[in-house]
Amino acid sequence: MRKYPKKITFAKARKDALTAKQKLRKVEEALLGSGICYCISCGKPNHWSAMDGGHFIPSTIRITELMDDDIYPQCKHCNGFLEGNSIAYEFNLRKKIGNDRVDRLIALRMASGGSDKHYALLSDEDKRLLVQKKTIPDYVQITKYCKARTKALIREKGIA
Numbered sequence: 732m733r734k735y736p737k738k739i740t741f742a743k744a745r746k747d748a749l750t751a752k753q754k755l756r757k758v759e760e761a762l763l764g765s766g767i768c769y770c771i772s773c774g775k776p777n778h779w780s781a782m783d784g785g786h787f788i789p790s791t792i793r794i795t796e797l798m799d800d801d802i803y804p805q806c807k808h809c810n811g812f813l814e815g816n817s818i819a820y821e822f823n824l825r826k827k828i829g830n831d832r833v834d835r836l837i838a839l840r841m842a843s844g845g846s847d848k849h850y851a852l853l854s855d856e857d858k859r860l861l862v863q864k865k866t867i868p869d870y871v872q873i874t875k876y877c878k879a880r881t882k883a884l885i886r887e888k889g890i891a
């Protein structure tokens with residue numbers, strides 16, 4: 732059976748990649764042995780498989796949609812009921828990865844929306860990222876990589 736039919740739509744390829752990446756991010760953040768993650772917004776612990784992979788910059792924004800810094804385990808209450816609990820998300824993300832990396836995500840988002848002020852803040856590499864549009868094969872490749880890496884990590888960490 733062919734896993735990716737030739738006629739996969741862009742939307743499906745993108746959705747698959749996002750789902751695979753979100754799962755990988757939860758597994759990456761999970762503690763060895765127990766598989767416990769802490770919600771980026773409220774700090775509540777749970778098994779990675781019971782958490783969401785929550786985006787800081789919404790997943791609808793293409794430029795940051797698959798970045799490690801933009802995806803952390805989040806409890807379903809914060810991600811769903813509290814619609815991302817984004818104030819607490821930002822506060823804790825700044826503590827976790829530092830202001831520069833959070834500000835970069837915000838600048839990428841704003842620049843992709845047309846802000847010249849934020850565009851000026853970006854590195855040359857990030858400016859190049861802005862004009863690169865992912866294609867169906869790109870997304871299919873990302874999905875494949877994330878699934879394989881997730882499987883290996885679950886085994887290595889003993890967190891099935």
Ligand SMILES: [Zn+2]
Nearest residue numbers: 770773806809
């Ligand atoms: Zn939470």
